[in-house]
Amino acid sequence: MNQFTTPFGSKVNELPVEPKRYRLIWSPACPWAHRAVIVRRILGLEDVISLGTTSPIRPNIERVDWEFALDEHGVDPVLGITYLSEIYKHTDHQYDGRPTVPVIVDLKKRKVVNNDYFKLTNYFETVWKPYHKENSPDLYPEHLRGDIEHMNDVIFQDINNGVYKCGFAQSQEAYEEAYDALFHRLDQLEGRLSKQRYLFGDYITDSDVRLYTTLVRFDIAYFTAFYANRNLIREYHHLWDYVRDLYQTPGFGDTTDFNAIKRHYHLSITLSPHKEQLKVLPKGPDLSGWNTAHGRERLSKKEEKFLFTGR
Structure with a gap:
């Protein structure tokens, strides 16, 4: 499921750590996504990485997907999509896995860049440190x-x-x-x-x-x-x-x-x-x-x- 695992960092071929460039998509129901949202809030990254929210109920369609049914007109206001699979398919036309949350979308490229739920909080805690709020906790000493x-x-x-x-x-x-x-x-x-x-x-x-x-x-x-x-x-x-x-x-x-x-x-x-x-x-x-x-x-x-x- 976690096909997009390029790490964040300053090295060649790593995802640049840049404020307001990325959007984190989650569902409040999902424990893997929830922990990324907790860390984002604790560290004060809410104004640095935007947040999109899918409905907790899977859409009644022929495939497994997440739907932006909570947003006005059922469309994510930033990405302009109804189903999460749309941005996965836009990123990789051959993608045939499930569209998972949490997922980070690069708003400049309008592509999925990371859905590595196991390491995502660690990136927030380390390489995103320059953008932590003042006196933020060290969750990963x-x-x-x-x-x-x-x-x-x-x-x-x-x-x-x-x-x-x-x-x-x-x-x-x-x-x-x-x-x-x-x-x-x-x-x-x-x-x-x-x-x-x-x-x-x-x-x-x-x-x-x-x-x-x-x-x-x-x-x-x-x-x-x-x-x-x-x-x-x-x-x-x-x-x-x-x-x-x-x-x-x-x-x-x-x-x-x-x-x-x-x-x-x-x-x-x-x-x-x-x-x-x-x-x-x-x-x-x-x-x-x-x-x-x-x-x-x-x-x-x-x-x-x-x-x-x-x-």
């Missing part, structure tokens, strides 16, 4: 990068992608293997987060962003739609406090759209084809707990105002 990369791989394999392995398993054996790996890893992180506020101590890092986007979708989507139903996240003491701590941090909760998440995972015809005719949207869960006190401050050695920077 050099002295922790090896540990963060290892943690990101673990989170990806067993949790981010782990829920999808459960939901799209082609056999009972594959489902149970993914299910066991998912909850084994969640149990491990429950223990880790009993001793420290964030995955690497007192400061939020790129790894926390990646874990958050799955945890915040878990009870409202994955528990039921993907059969990841051993435990709800709110049944974990430390994980539940931790994800609420992040939710209440600027950049996290204010970019989280529970309605979009619920509609995508329960009504989208490409994820739940057997529900195409029924289209029942679950009434729950109760969302009132997301803004309740989490008490995670007690695990931090830093003053509250310094928790969001590792500089």
